[in-house]
Amino acid sequence: MKYLKVLAKQYPNIASAATEIVNLKAILSLPKGTEHFITDIHGEYEQFRHILSNGSGAIQRKIEEEFGSSLAIPDKRTLAMLIYYPECKLEQIQEQLLDGEALEDWYRVIIFRLIRVCKTASSKYTRSKVRKSLPKDFAYIIEELMTGRPDVADQEAYYNEIINSVIRTGRASDLIVDFCYLIRRFTVDHLHVLGDIFDRGPYPHLIMDTLMQHHSIDIQWGNHDVLWMGAAAGQTACMCNMLRISAKYGNLSILEDAYGINMLPLARLALNQYADDSCSCFHVDTSDENYDNSYAELDEKMHKAISIIQFKLEGQLILKYPEWDMQERLLLDKMDLEKGTIIVEGKEYKLKETCFPTVDPKNPYQLTAEEKDVVDRLRASFLNSERLQKHTRFLFTKGSFYKVYNGNLLYHGCVPLNEDGSFKEVEIYGKKYSGKALYDILEHYARKGYYSLNPVEKEKGRDIMWFIWKNKNSPVFGKAKMTTFERYFILDKKTHEEPKNPYYKLIEKEEVVNRILTEFGLPSAGAHIINGHVPVAVKKGESPVKCNGKLLIIDGGFSKAYQSKTGIAGYTLIYNSYGLVLAAHEPFESMEKTVLNETCIHSHIVMEQNVVKRKTVGDTDTGKVLRENIAELEELLEAYRSGCLIENV
Known part of the structure; x- marks a missing residue:
């Protein structure tokens, strides 16, 4: 009764409560919104922006749905490209149509076409949701254009005058741009990013800026994301890993320009210690x-x-936490620089180089005074980078290690398993965890590493972020070891191997996949696992569809380095009211070429799982919440009608 009294303040009488019940029940019958899944962006902004702009083909399907054969293919292509890149395409059109009258005629035609696509894209939403999505400058005009009937004689003149007035006042371009972004917003209701926004690509900052503007998003952290989050939290091993990767792929200057990280102390150290060193093992790739x-x-x-x-x-860190079982990664003390060799797992190998001026053979893991000063200065720069901290807070706010959403389980990497398919137990700060509990405790400590005010807990949390990046029992790493040292200094490629967790060979077994789904609270029938992290080598005959379609690996393949190995530019997934559509994409050249030639990324459907009955809002997580709200309102209604609560009429 206490809760009903609180609810009564919002719905003070029978009429208001009944009206809300009608509204909510009507919403349950609407088609579910479209979800878009992307993963493993790896800092490749251009390809990411294109996939995001076209909704992995969803916008093209809306255009086809609305116009079919009534519009010529070149016109549909121009319309699609305008929606993907409105500012760039408008500039091109304006340069082509120098005659003012011809340009105005084009504006009229394109605005009418955009209105039609926008109506189609927004048809599955309530009028209230559509109204809340409208851009402020043109909210009234767009609402009138979308709800008006130009085919009705009484409204035709009014409708046309709105468009003509917009053109005469020089606002046509602005209206077109707003329509394009609105169509994109309506076409994809929710975006899932399954990890690794960061890595070798040069523009993660632009990707993060774009994601922060998205209307509805969740993120499942990848190993590279956690690495950057750890660096932003001040974990120095994470910071150095991130800087090493940036240096390897020629992105140090971008770190300086985009995030304001002062690289001068590191540059001075490098010149002081390695001035005469060719650094042949450390070329920029x-x-x-x-x-x-x-x-x-x-x-x-x-x-x-x-x-x-x-x-x-x-x-x-390895010496600090022996329970992490990473002693085989202690390699600096295994070097014999006089012989030019190293002992790895009991076997002697020749080192590719022996110039280690800052490594003391008696105490190889101690930083020199100069190195410590560089680390301290870099750490301060990371902690004080406003843009980096803003991006990191967004990752913590919108992100997590896994997400259960509308009957699907989303994560990056793997659920650590034993060879028999059982969940592997992992010790974290004195207690053992497995399955979902392992994810939860790692996330708990990662958040402490960034937010905790307790210095002991904060240090534990920061250090666990490095564990998450590199440990064999980390769900987002999923390999027996990370052989960074061996790849730099040992020629024998057998030492470079990084065996994967048994998870990757067991995910074709239905009992294993069902066990994972059950562990995360999902039914074994009808649910899916959506998985990022591992590039699918199509060239070798690998398939992203596992376990008869119950598990889908959608590594985006945005990273150009992987495309020669995989044979494609990766996969994205669409989940709309008709079912799941898994698409494979060809490599993307550039926005300029795409807009100029009106050539979209060539994509083809790899898998399509259509539902027998079209999915509605009632079938989603939102539907569950709405039904709970309806039940509460019906209780309130009964309380009014029985006299237990007095109406405020």
Whole structure:
């Protein structure tokens, strides 16, 4: 009764409560919104932006649904490209149509077409939701255009005058741009990003800025995301790993420009210690055409300097936490620089180079005074980077290690398993966890690492973020070891191998997949696991569809480095009211070429799972909440009618 009295303040009488029940029940019958799944963006902004703009083909399908054969293919292509890149396409059209009258005629035609697509895209939403989504500047005009009937004689003149007035006042371009973004918003109701926004690509900051503007989003953290989050929290081993990767792929200057990270102390150390070192094992590997090759020599020296610091700091953590069982990663003390060899897992190998001026053989994991000063300065720079901290807070606010959403389980990486398919037990700070509980405790400590005011808990949380990045029992790493050192310094490629967790060979077994679904509270029938992290090697005959379609691996393949191995630019997934559509994409060239030639990424459908009955809002998580609200309102209604509560009429 106490709760009903609170609810009565919002619905003070029978009429208001009954009206809300009618509204909510009507919403339950609407088609469910479209969900878009992308993963493993790896800092590749151009391809990410294109996939996001076209909704993995969802917008093209809306255009086809509305116009069919009534509009010529070139016109549909122009319309699609305008919706994907409105500002760029408008500029191109305006340069082509220099005659003012011809341009105005084009504006009229395109606005009418955009109205039609927008009506189709918004048809599954309530009038209230549509109204709340409208851009402020054109809210009234767009609502009138979308609800008006130009085919009705009484409204035709009014309708046309709105469009003509917009053109005469010079606002046509602005209206078109707003319509395009509105169509994109209506076409994809919710975005899921299954991890690894960051990595080798040069523009993660632009991706993060874009994601922060998205109307509805969740993120499942990947190993590279946690690495950056750890760096932003001040975990120095995470910071050095992140800087090493940035140096390797020629992104140090972008870190400086985008996040204001002062790289000068590291540059000085590199020049002081490695001035005469060719740093042949630390070449810059970049496909970015904007990279300035005049920086390559310095970047290679900085690459080596930060790598050595990383190995030292990681060694300190391994010694600090013996229960993490990472002693085989202690390699600096296994080197014999006089012989030029190293012992790895009991076997001797020749080192590719022996120039380690900052490594003391008697105490190899201790930083020199100069290295410590560099680490302290870099850490301060990371902690004080306003943009980096803003992006990190967004990752914590919108992100988690896994998400159960509308009958699907989403995560990056793997659920750590034993060879027999049982959940692997992992010790975290004195207690053992497995399955869902392992995810939950790791997330608990990761959040403490960023937010806790208790210095002891904060340190534990920061350190666990490095564990999440590199440990064999981490759900988002999923390999027996990370052989970074061996890849730099040992020629024998057998030492480079990183065996995967048994999860990856067991996910074709239905009992294993069902056990995972049950562990996370989902039924074994009808639910799916949506999985990021591992590129699917199509060239080798691998398939993203596992266990008869119950598990889908959708590594986006945005990273250009993987495309030669996989044969494609990866997968994205659409889940709409008709079912699931898994699409494979070809590599993306550039926005300029795409807009100029009106050529979209070539995609083809790999898998389509259609439902027998079209999914409605009532079939979703939102539907469950609405039904609970309806039940509460019906209780309130009964209380009014029985006299237990007095109406405020």
